[in-house]
Amino acid sequence: MRVLEIGGGIPAAFAARFxxxxxxxxxxxxxxxxxxxxxxxxxxxxxxxRIAVPAERLRALALAADVVVEDGRPGALAALGLDPHALRxxxxxxxxxxxxxxxxxxxQAHCEATNLVAHAAGGILSLTGARERPPLANGANQAWKLxxxxxxxxxxxxxxxxxxxxxxxxxxxxxxxxxxxxxxxYGPRSAVDGLPxxxxxxxxxxxxxxxxxxDGFAGVCSLQRQAQALFEGMGDPELREPRFLDPLAxxxxxxxxxxxxxxxFADRKxxxxxxxxxxxxxxxxxxxxxxxxxxxxxxxxxxxFDEVPTPGGVARVPGRPCLGLGWRAGGLSAPxxxxxxxxxxxxxxxx
Amino acid sequence: xxxxxxxxxxxxxxxxxxAGPYATHLLGEMGAEVIKIESPRAWDNVRTLFPIPGPEPWxxxxxFNDYNREKKSLTLxxxxxxxxxxxxxxxxxxxxxxxxxxADVLDRLGIGWDALRAARPDVILVSMAGFGKTGADxxxxxxxxxxxxxxxxxxxxxxxxxxxxxxxxxxYGDPVAGTAAAGALVLALIQRRRTGRxxxxxxxxxxxxxxxxxxxxxxxxLRGEEPVHRGNRDARFAPQGVYPCQxxxxxxxxxxxxxxxxxxxxxxxxxxxxxxxxxxxxRVRHDxxxxxxxxxxxxxxxxxxxxxxxxxRIPAARMLDSDSVHxxxxxxxxxxxxxxxxxxxxxxxxxxxxxxxxxxxxxxxRPAPLFGEHNREILCGLLGVAxxxxxxxxxAGVIGDAPVGAGVG
Numbered sequence: 001m002r003v004l005e006i007g008g009g010i011p012a013a014f015a016a017r018f019x020x021x022x023x024x025x026x027x028x029x030x031x032x033x034x035x036x037x038x039x040x041x042x043x044x045x046x047x048x049x050r051i052a053v054p055a056e057r058l059r060a061l062a063l064a065a066d067v068v069v070e071d072g073r074p075g076a077l078a079a080l081g082l083d084p085h086a087l088r089x090x091x092x093x094x095x096x097x098x099x100x101x102x103x104x105x106x107x108q109a110h111c112e113a114t115n116l117v118a119h120a121a122g123g124i125l126s127l128t129g130a131r132e133r134p135p136l137a138n139g140a141n142q143a144w145k146l147x148x149x150x151x152x153x154x155x156x157x158x159x160x161x162x163x164x165x166x167x168x169x170x171x172x173x174x175x176x177x178x179x180x181x182x183x184x185x186y187g188p189r190s191a192v193d194g195l196p197x198x199x200x201x202x203x204x205x206x207x208x209x210x211x212x213x214x215d216g217f218a219g220v221c222s223l224q225r226q227a228q229a230l231f232e233g234m235g236d237p238e239l240r241e242p243r244f245l246d247p248l249a250x251x252x253x254x255x256x257x258x259x260x261x262x263x264x265f266a267d268r269k270x271x272x273x274x275x276x277x278x279x280x281x282x283x284x285x286x287x288x289x290x291x292x293x294x295x296x297x298x299x300x301x302x303x304x305f306d307e308v309p310t311p312g313g314v315a316r317v318p319g320r321p322c323l324g325l326g327w328r329a330g331g332l333s334a335p336x337x338x339x340x341x342x343x344x345x346x347x348x349x350x351x
Numbered sequence: 352x353x354x355x356x357x358x359x360x361x362x363x364x365x366x367x368x369x370a371g372p373y374a375t376h377l378l379g380e381m382g383a384e385v386i387k388i389e390s391p392r393a394w395d396n397v398r399t400l401f402p403i404p405g406p407e408p409w410x411x412x413x414x415f416n417d418y419n420r421e422k423k424s425l426t427l428x429x430x431x432x433x434x435x436x437x438x439x440x441x442x443x444x445x446x447x448x449x450x451x452x453x454a455d456v457l458d459r460l461g462i463g464w465d466a467l468r469a470a471r472p473d474v475i476l477v478s479m480a481g482f483g484k485t486g487a488d489x490x491x492x493x494x495x496x497x498x499x500x501x502x503x504x505x506x507x508x509x510x511x512x513x514x515x516x517x518x519x520x521x522x523y524g525d526p527v528a529g530t531a532a533a534g535a536l537v538l539a540l541i542q543r544r545r546t547g548r549x550x551x552x553x554x555x556x557x558x559x560x561x562x563x564x565x566x567x568x569x570x571x572x573l574r575g576e577e578p579v580h581r582g583n584r585d586a587r588f589a590p591q592g593v594y595p596c597q598x599x600x601x602x603x604x605x606x607x608x609x610x611x612x613x614x615x616x617x618x619x620x621x622x623x624x625x626x627x628x629x630x631x632x633x634r635v636r637h638d639x640x641x642x643x644x645x646x647x648x649x650x651x652x653x654x655x656x657x658x659x660x661x662x663x664r665i666p667a668a669r670m671l672d673s674d675s676v677h678x679x680x681x682x683x684x685x686x687x688x689x690x691x692x693x694x695x696x697x698x699x700x701x702x703x704x705x706x707x708x709x710x711x712x713x714x715x716x717r718p719a720p721l722f723g724e725h726n727r728e729i730l731c732g733l734l735g736v737a738x739x740x741x742x743x744x745x746x747a748g749v750i751g752d753a754p755v756g757a758g759v760g
Contacts, residue, residue, distance in 0.1 A: 018531075018534070022538060034587075037566065037586075037587075039566035039570050039573075040565075040566045040569075042565075042566075042569045042573075043565025043566045043568065043569050044565060044566075088710075102681060103685055103707070104709075105684075105685060106681045106684040106685040107680060107681050109681075111661050111666075111668070112664050112666040113666050113668065114585070114588060114591070114606035114608065114666045116593070116604050116606055117604050117605065117606060117666045117667060119604070120593065120602070120603075120604035120668045120669070120670040120671070121668040121669075121671055121679075122671070123671050124519065124520060124521060124523070125520075125593070125604070125670055126520070126602075126670055126671065126672035126673065127519075127521060127672075127673065128508075128517065128518075128519050129510070130510075130517075134583070134592075134593050134595070134602065135583075135593050135670060136508065136509075136510060136517055136582065136583065136593075137508075137583050137593075138504060138508045138517075138519045138523070139504060139506075139507025139567070139578070140504065140507055140563060140566065140567055142519075142563060145564075146527070146530075146563075149530050149531060149534075149563070150530055150706065152531075152534050153530050153534030154706040156534050156537045156538055157356050157357065157381050157537045157706070158356050158708060159541070160356055160357070160537050160544075161354070161355070161356025161357070161381075161711070162356075163541065163544060164356070164544075165354055165356075167353065167354075167710070167711075169353075169708040169709065169711055170708075170709045170710065171706060171707060171708055171709070172707040172709055173706065173707065174685075176682070177682070177685075177702070177705045177707075178705045180671070180676045180682065180687065180702060181705050182373070182521065182526040183521060183673045183676070184369065184521040184522055184525075185400075185401060185414045186520075186673040187676070188413040188416065188417040188701070189401070189413065190672070190673035190676075190677070191413070191674075191677050191699040191700045192413050192697070192699045194674055195674060196600070196672035196674040196675065197672065197673040197674075199520060200520070201517070202518055208496070210500065210505070210516070210517075210518055217500075217505075217515070217516055218500075219496060219497060219500050221494040221495075221496050221497050223396060223400075225396070247758075274491065277491055277492060278490055278491060282492065283481075283491075283492040283493050283494050283497045284491075284497070285491075285496070285497035285498075285500040286500060286501065287500045287505045287506050287516050288501055288503055288506060289503060289506040289571070289577060289578055290503045290507075290567040290568045290570070290571040290578070291571040291575065291577060292503075293503050293561065293568070294568065294571055294572055297487045298482060298483075298486035298487040298488035299486070299558070299561075301485060301486040301487060302485055302486045302555070302558070304558055304561070305568070308569075310569075310573070312573050312574075313573050314572075314573075315568075315569040316568055316569075316572035317565050317568055317569055317572075318558070318561045321535070321554065321558060321562050322531070322532075322535050322552050322553060322554035322555070322558070322559075323483070323485075323552070323553040323554075324535075324539075324551050324552035325535065325538055325539060325542065325550060325552060
């Protein structure tokens, strides 16, 4: 599988990252020099070949590719001489995935966006953060990552279709729509009752939230069917009362219950709470940092992290997103270092 | 009409809650025939999580409906031998099985990888337990917010002045894992097409979530960096933030990427005295600039402010909430919502496929199935079960058209 990545931002780089790891020959046509930070490059460009070629060569490479993933503005591809309709007409099996903040059409298609702006337009921002404080963006550029993740899955799906039928497609993916369609329970509920979902901070209910614990923060997410096991695990005899066990009655005493859960967490460490989760089969979690996760025994056993040599040392980056399919870690190439090799391999003749 | 890419692919769907159903929803949107299996005694909890009063609340959940469209419903009690037999007969006629049980459940039911492969040698199994099927954490149980905490994302999110990490306002780990699972399943289909081999995929939801913050692992591994809570600020763009506008809960998100954008913004907000600040100065004086911006945004309608800034090529957007997103002029112009009819619910706007294949043009086709709606079609039509056996199966509780003892949650 040959993949041409054009544009240089996080969305296209993320979409093609998995493809490279799973074995595709990914050629990345560099975008602006500052499109990615050096840390983002180490995380997203491993295993890719990096090229800088004139526009007419880029067009030839697009026609030699199975999938083109790009995150330029609407019309940017055509301005490079790579009009998607023309490419599709010339090579019907080609899959093009265009990743933008607002899509290829509509009154806001050409609007300017950063991750925060795209995130605001998709709805998730409105639900994140404390009720009495401004909406809060989650970390690590999630609007762009979510767009890139959908770009990966949609591209391979369209390519499978092309293998079966010989017909590829042009996929118009917008960061706004990728988010707007997954507002959990809040999206459909608001669609029905017209009331916007509210920011609930870290607690949806007393038994679905995050609390301070002895060595940081930890969480619990208990469904009704797990509530009894949770209360027994907490060892508080009063929690056996119907007002806590009954899901509807519990709503009335949610604040009191939250205070009890808060006290329970405050005296315990993350590891104790996770052990309680194992014992009771109730979902407990701990707020772990990337540094802590780099030391995770479980992730090490599963061989999750790849090592990527960088100018700043050997970086450890998330590797294969699942077990059971082949994966290659890949190294980090220098910008434009692979232009000649890609032209030779993909187009057959001299560059 | 152009065919959808997954037409002709049959997926047996054992998933529940959100992560797995989101994956199979995507596959269904792309044309796969998705057969969702629930037991009369163990149904998808989302059907009854927020019940609407009525005779069949499990068939009238808008939450369930949004993420289970494009699927068929077959009820089978997999704890009973006949249920397992019928399940494996279905697997023998299917391309893939997907499940998000706790790591040990499939094997304990006697329908693990070996049993599936015996039923169909080139079957694809996608298992998507929270922490995977191997490793020290494999027995932990997790929903989306737990996965987010355990993957590092929550640690990166916070206002910065109180040390408190925040979870995303939705169970973000679920759709993230679901999207990756859909992609992994299709990759396995591609591999099978080339090699003739099936695949046993072990996808840990926590690991997919960790993929979403790769640069934070780079920073931690190279320089030992701990998370920094920036609120809505950015290391590159200053100022950047979410500012209150006229009206209740109306907000404007904006970023300044360059000196030129800053000068233009100062012109809009009437602050020429600040226009000469460099990026470094803007970062240092961010609090003061936030106050100046807020003085302006509080007098503005959010949509009008967005238009005023975008007219000057400054990145800005009115924040949409879970209601206004359905009435956003841009999304309406893109025909982003569909009032698909449902036999038990009033029509309401539901998202069309986000994967806009512009030529194949996938559109919503069928609402979420009623509980056991396709029992006859699948059991008799596909598996050749005699009509007469249906009543016996129902009497034995192997199949059913209503959950047994459905309450709340």
